[in-house]
Amino acid sequence: MLNLALVCLFAPLFGFVVQYFLGKRLPRQGDLFTVATLGASLVCAILLTIKALGGETMDPWSIEWFRPGGEGAPAWTLGVMVDGLTAVMLVVVTVVSFLVHVFSIGYMHGDAKYANYFAWLQMFTFAMLTVVLASDLMLLFIGWELVGLSSYKLIGFWCEKKAPANAGRKAFITTRIGDVGLVLALMVIAAVVGSFDFGKIAAAVQDGTFSGPWLTIAGLGVLAGAAGKSAQFGFHVWLPDAMEGPTPVSALIHAATMVAAGVYLVGRTMWMLTPEVLYVVAALGALTGIMAGFIAVAQNDIKKVLAYSTVSQLGYMFLGLGVGAWHAALFHLATHAFFKALMFLGSGSVIHACHHEQDMRKMGGLWKKLPVTGTTFLAGVLAISGLPFFSGFYSKDAILSGAYHRFPFLFWIGLAAAVLTAFYMMRLFVMTFLGKPRDQHIYDHAHEGGFSMQMPLVVLGILAVIAGYGAWHEILLAPDTGLVVAGHHTVGDIHHFEHDTATVAPLAIAAGIGGLVIGWFVFSILSAARLAALKRPLKGLEWACSNKFFFDEFYREALLKPTYAFAAFCGWMDKTGVDGVVNAIGRGGLRLAGYSGVNDDVVVDGAVKGVGATALAGGGVFSRLQSGRVRFYLSVSVGIVAVILVLLLKKSL
Numbered sequence: 001m002l003n004l005a006l007v008c009l010f011a012p013l014f015g016f017v018v019q020y021f022l023g024k025r026l027p028r029q030g031d032l033f034t035v036a037t038l039g040a041s042l043v044c045a046i047l048l049t050i051k052a053l054g055g056e057t058m059d060p061w062s063i064e065w066f067r068p069g070g071e072g073a074p075a076w077t078l079g080v081m082v083d084g085l086t087a088v089m090l091v092v093v094t095v096v097s098f099l100v101h102v103f104s105i106g107y108m109h110g111d112a113k114y115a116n117y118f119a120w121l122q123m124f125t126f127a128m129l130t131v132v133l134a135s136d137l138m139l140l141f142i143g144w145e146l147v148g149l150s151s152y153k154l155i156g157f158w159c160e161k162k163a164p165a166n167a168g169r170k171a172f173i174t175t176r177i178g179d180v181g182l183v184l185a186l187m188v189i190a191a192v193v194g195s196f197d198f199g200k201i202a203a204a205v206q207d208g209t210f211s212g213p214w215l216t217i218a219g220l221g222v223l224a225g226a227a228g229k230s231a232q233f234g235f236h237v238w239l240p241d242a243m244e245g246p247t248p249v250s251a252l253i254h255a256a257t258m259v260a261a262g263v264y265l266v267g268r269t270m271w272m273l274t275p276e277v278l279y280v281v282a283a284l285g286a287l288t289g290i291m292a293g294f295i296a297v298a299q300n301d302i303k304k305v306l307a308y309s310t311v312s313q314l315g316y317m318f319l320g321l322g323v324g325a326w327h328a329a330l331f332h333l334a335t336h337a338f339f340k341a342l343m344f345l346g347s348g349s350v351i352h353a354c355h356h357e358q359d360m361r362k363m364g365g366l367w368k369k370l371p372v373t374g375t376t377f378l379a380g381v382l383a384i385s386g387l388p389f390f391s392g393f394y395s396k397d398a399i400l401s402g403a404y405h406r407f408p409f410l411f412w413i414g415l416a417a418a419v420l421t422a423f424y425m426m427r428l429f430v431m432t433f434l435g436k437p438r439d440q441h442i443y444d445h446a447h448e449g450g451f452s453m454q455m456p457l458v459v460l461g462i463l464a465v466i467a468g469y470g471a472w473h474e475i476l477l478a479p480d481t482g483l484v485v486a487g488h489h490t491v492g493d494i495h496h497f498e499h500d501t502a503t504v505a506p507l508a509i510a511a512g513i514g515g516l517v518i519g520w521f522v523f524s525i526l527s528a529a530r531l532a533a534l535k536r537p538l539k540g541l542e543w544a545c546s547n548k549f550f551f552d553e554f555y556r557e558a559l560l561k562p563t564y565a566f567a568a569f570c571g572w573m574d575k576t577g578v579d580g581v582v583n584a585i586g587r588g589g590l591r592l593a594g595y596s597g598v599n600d601d602v603v604v605d606g607a608v609k610g611v612g613a614t615a616l617a618g619g620g621v622f623s624r625l626q627s628g629r630v631r632f633y634l635s636v637s638v639g640i641v642a643v644i645l646v647l648l649l650k651k652s653l
Contacts, residue, residue, distance in 0.1 A: 001048060001056065001058040001084055002053055002058060002061050002080070003355055004044040004047050004048050004051075005044070005048060005082050005133055006080065006127060006554050008038065008041045008044035008045050008048065008090060008094070008133075008435060009040070009041075009080065009126070009129045009133055011036065011037045011038070011040045011041040011044075012037060012097075012122045012123070012125040012126040013039055013122070013123075013126040014034065014130065015034050015037030015038070015119075015122040016119055016122035016126060018030070018033065019033065019115060019119040019122055019471060020116070020119040020123075020176070021120055023115030023118065023119055025115070026115075026116045028557050029114050029115040029118075030115055030118060030119075030299075031101075031104075031105050031114070031118055034118040034119075034121065034122055035098070035102060035105070035265040036239065037122065038094065038097055038098045038101050038122075039098060040124065041094050041098075041125070041129070042094040042097075042098045043094060045087075045090035045093075045094040045095075046091065046094075046363050047092050048082055048087055048090060049087040049088075049090065050549035052082070052083070052084055052087040053405060053550075057082075057083070057478075058081070058082045058083075058329045060080070060081035060197075060198075060199065061079050061080055061081070061135070062077040062078060062079025062135055062136065062137040062197070063077060063078055063079060064076075064077055064150045065077055065078045065138075075195075075581065076136070076138060076195075076196060077135075077136055077196075077197060078136060078138075079134075079135040079136055079139070079323075080133040080134065080135055080357075081133065081134075081135035081198070082133070085264075085267060085268065085330065086132055086133060086248045087133040088330065088333075088334055089152040089260075089264055089333075090129070090132055090133075091334075092257070092260070092333070092334050092337045092338075093128050093129060093131075093132060093257050094125075094126065095338075095463075096251070096252060096337055096338070096341045097121070097124075097125045097128075097252060097255065097257070098250040098347070099341070099456035099459060099460060100248045100249075100251050100341070100345070100456070101118070101123070102118070102120060102452055102455060103248050103251075103345050103348070103452065103453055103456040103457075104246070104248045105116070105122070105452040106352075106449050106450045106451075106452040106453040107246070107247065107248055107348055107352055107449070107453060108246060108248070110564075113157070116315065117154075117246070117498045118148055119626065120153045120154050120157070121249075121252065122222060122603075123146070123150045123153075124147065124150035124154060124252065124253065124257075124258075126146070127143050127146035127147040127149075127150050128143070128147060128257045128258070128261065129143075129627035130143025130146065130285040131141065131143040131144055131147060131261055131265075132264065132285075134195065134196055135198060135199075136196045136198070136610065137186065137189065137196040137197075137201065137269075138186070138196040138200065139196075140268075141183075141186060142263070143222075143228070144179070144182070144259060144265075145179070145224070145260055147170060147261060148175055148176065148179070148229075149172075150383065151171060151172075151175075151242075151253050151258050152169075152171060152172040153168070153170045154245055154246070154249045154252075154253060154283065155167050155171050155242045155245040155249065155253070156169070156244075156245070157245055157246055157249065158244070158245075158246075159368045161244075163244045164244040164245060165424055165576025165608070166241070166244075167238075167241040167242050167243075167244040167245070168242075168244075168245075168259070170237070170238050170241050171238040171239075171241070171242050172244075174228060174235055174237065174238040175228040175238065176228075176233070176645075177228060177235070177337065177422045178224050178225050178226075178227055178228020178229065178235055179224075179225050179228060180224070181220065181221040181222070181223070181224020181225050181228075182221055182222060182224065182225025182226075183221075184217070184218075184221040184224075185217075185218040185219075185220075185221030185222045185225070187211075188214055188217055188218040188507055189218055189222065191200060192204070192209070192210050192214050192218075193210055195208070196320075198268070198269075199449060200643075201269075201272060202271050205271055205272050205450060210272070210327045215272060215274055215276060216274050216276055218272060219269075219272055219273045219277035220277055220280070222266065222269050222272070223266065223273075223277060223280065223281060223284075225262070225265065226261075226262030226263070226266045226552070227262060227284065227318075228262070228266045229258065229259065229261045229262035229265075230259050230260070230261070230262030230263055230314045230318070231259055231288075231310070231311050231314060232262075232284050232285070232288045232311075232314065232315065232318060233273075233284055233287045233288040233291060233315075234552075236291075236292065236311045237548075237551050237552055237555065238252055238265040239259065239307050239308075239310065239311055240304050240307040240308060240311075240548070242254055242307070243301070243303040243304060243307050245306060246348075246553025247303065247344060247345070247351055247352075248344075248345065250303060250306070250307075250346060250347075250348075251340075251341045251344035251345045251348070252341075252343045254307065254310055254344070256339070257385070257500055259310060259314055260314075260317075260333050260337060261264075262314075263317045263318065263321065263329060263330070263333050264330075266281065266318070266321050266334070267321060267326050267328075267329065267330045267333075270321070270326050271589065277423065278321070278322050278323075278324065279322065280322070281318055281321050281322035282319055282321075282322025282323050282324070282403075282406070282410055283316070283322070283405060283410070284315075284318055285314075285315045285316065285317065285318025285320070285321070285322055286315065286403075286410045286413040286414060286417075287315070287318050287413075288311060288312070288314065288315030288318065288616065289312045289313075289315030289316050289319060289413070289417040290312075290315075290413050290416060290417045291312075291315075291549065292308045292309070292311035292315060293307045293308075293312045293416075293417045293420030293421060293424065294420065294545050294549075295545050295548050295549065296308035296309050296312065296420070296424045297420060297423065297424045297427070297545055298542050298545035298546035299546070300359055300360050301358050301359060301360070302347045302350065302351070302352075302358050302359075302360050302363075302432060303344075303347055303358055303488060305360075305424060305427075305428050306340070306344055306347055306428075308341055309343075309384070309421065309424070309425065310340060312421060313332070313336050313384070315417070316329075316332060316399055316414065316417070317329040317332050317333055317399075319338075319399060319403055319410060319414055320332060320398070320399035320402055320403075321401045323399075323402040323405070323406040323407055323410070324402060324406055324470075325398060325399055325401065325403075325406075326403070326545070327398070328395060328398030328399045328402055328534060331394070331395040331398060331557055332392075332395035332396060332398075332399055333610075334395075334467065335383070335391040335392055335395045335468055336384075336392070336395070336462040338383075338391065338460055338464055338467050339379070339380040339391060339392060339460070339464035339467075340380070340384070340388075341380070341382035341460055341465075342376060342377070342379070342380040342457065342460035342461055342463075342464050343377060343380040343384075345456055345457055345460065346373050346377040346380065346457060347454075348369060348450070348459065349373040349453055350363070350366060350373060350451050351440045351447065352369065352449055352453070353369065353370055353373075353446040353447055353449070353529075354366075354442045354446055355442065355445065355504065357439075358444055360428065360431040360432050360440040361431070362438055362442055363432045363433075363437075363439070363442065364431065364432070364433075364434070364436055364437045364438045364439075364443070365433070365434065365435055365436055365437045365443060366432055366433050366437075366443070366446055367433040367434065369443065369446040369447065369448070370433075370446065370447075370448050370554060372448055372457060372458065373449075373454075373457060374433045374460030375461070376457040376458060376460065376464075377429065377432075377433065377457075378433075379464045379465055380460075380461070380464050381425045381428075381429050381516075382464075382465040382516075383425065383465070384421060384422075384425055385418075385421060385422035385425060385426075385513075385515060385516055386418060386421075386422070386509070386510040386512040387506055387509070387512050387513065387516075388509060389465070390464065390465055390468065391463070391466065391467035391468035391469075392464075392467065392468070393465055393469065393508070393512070394468035394469075395470060396508065397504060397505055400414050400415065400418070400504045400506045400507075400508050401416065404503065404504050404636070411504075415507060415508070415511050418508060418512060418515070419511045419514060419515040420515065421512075421515065422511065422512045422513075422514070422515025423515040423516075423518055423519040424519070425519070425520075425522070426515065426516045426518075426519025426520050427519050427523050428518070428583050430520060430523040430524045431523060433526065433617075434524055439540075446472030455506070468498065468586070469640075488502075490598070502523055503510060522534070532606060562629075571635065
């Protein structure tokens with residue numbers, strides 16, 4: 001299992017190195033090479049999952065990194081671990097990444113940076129696998145930051161355009177804000193536990209060494225980091241803008257992997273989350289789910305609808321984690337990865353067919369032109385709506401059961417979000433695939449993509465139906481995935497959730513079917529005039545939803561403008577204050593240097609020249625006394641002697 005895990009991890013890294021430096025020199029610019037490396041990683045992930053299903057386990061493997069306290073201090077280690085939770089995430093990451101690589105061959109064909117694109121897909125996959133396989137919280141953090149870097153490069157892939165460049169920066173900065181909390185958690189763990197090893201942290205929690213306020217602070221720090229990556233309420237603003245990247249990137253990063261990293265982190269560290277932290281997780285998830293659902297109803301960009309749908313579903317997962325149904329949340333992570341990746345790739349097929357048009361108001365009737373895309377997309381719509389026998393039903397039903405058992409109020413919010421989900425997904429499907437074409441030119445030139453684009457849609461469409469079956473629960477409920485939450489066993493709660501399913505399932509089914517039927521009736525049956533009349537009383541709500549509840553505007557006015565103003569003030573202070581003082585000293589030095597020149601000319605040089613002039617003048621005077629006549633010299637000598645004698649005589653008298 002260790003060898004399989006290492007090959008699974010390092011195959012994409014090898015692919016990145018080769019593709020980044022040699023990609024343009026490889027046949028077909030290395031696209032088939034990158035698919036092959038991802039294929040090797042996928043095969044290893046599947047084999048690891050089979051071994052996990054068979055009950056085989058692997059002890060965490062690690063090597064010493066360094067000892068920050070010197071000899072005798074606790075060592076920081078780097079290593080890998082494979083358990084039930086790891087196996088599930090490995091399958092999710094490698095399956096979706098492999099299919100995205102295949103889809104990208106057709107979608108990105110002809111792009112000027114084709115080879116570079118596949119290189120960064122490889123790096124992103126390596127970073128996500130590092131997060132999943134890490135046996136140490138520090139190594140997980142390293143992979144976590146590599147995920148942020150890779151997503152920045154992929155979101156802003158078309159950085160020659162302003163919008164993608166801004167979106168990449170926005171995603172990077174927003175998630176970094178959340179990561180401050182994760183760094184705080186690492187600092188607390190290092191101070192209290194002295195190790196980042198998951199096993200040692202869990203042992204410290206269970207024996208009470210790591211408890212009280214410090215445990216709560218660490219849990220809130222982990223939540224902050226997870227909320228940033230998983231686009232929870234307040235942090236969610238980066239995700240819709242990230243749709244500026246290539247659509248396959250949206251499927252990889254924003255449907256199945258990067259945004260799921262936050263959910264995975266909370267699931268991996270459930271044993272260190274206190275009840276107080278779990279309350280915050282549950283409330284944050286419910287608020288995110290309902291808020292994003294309302295916004296999605298009023299969006300007209302097909303990728304923006306899917307983006308807010310992703311935010312809403314991530315809120316569902318956080319709700320499951322917060323109510324203790326962590327197994328259901330991680331189960332939903334797996335099923336959501338498949339049907340949301342399907343719909344993102346499906347939207348990419350639509351955009352590709354419509355010559356990069358993304359406005360659903362210019363589409364319509366495309367099912368006839370795109371039968372494979374339309375049929376598989378419908379499977380995704382039914383799965384996310386939670387219809388029976390589709391994958392989303394089982395995982396969403398389990399989350400709602402957990403909420404019903406623990407926090408009934410949040411259950412009703414989750415149920416309302418389920419209605420909204422089915423409603424806006426049917427709206428998207430009707431506006432895109434049903435009815436009459438709204439733009440005849442787009443419709444006439446629309447066509448299905450090639451095999452490389454259709455094959456991933458078919459595979460993901462099948463997974464959207466069957467991914468709810470099988471042994472997912474058995475894997476997730478394996479003893480080594482952590483059935484202890486901050487010292488409190490949750491096995492009994494899981495049984496309660498299963499009993500509550502009989503009550504919740506009919507309501508969940510009704511919510512899904514009701515939302516689909518209402519959506520189909522409103523957007524397929526009602527006339528434009530009736531629809532406008534129906535929307536008139538809700539005009540204010542529609543305005544708020546279409547403007548995304550003005551989060552971006554609020555951040556711009558409340559945070560960005562004050563920050564820019566403060567930066568401008570600091571610039572002014574630097575220019576007029578710091579630079580002013582420096583410049584004043586410089587000008588003073590120049591003036592002093594000028595005065596020094598005058599002083600040098602007048603005083604120093606004047607003194608020197610004066611001495612010389614005096615000597616010259618004196619020499620001139622005395623030179624006249626040297627007449628060369630002896631009588632003159634005798635006369636002067638007699639005169640001087642006479643004067644001296646007179647003075648001496650006068651003094652004696």
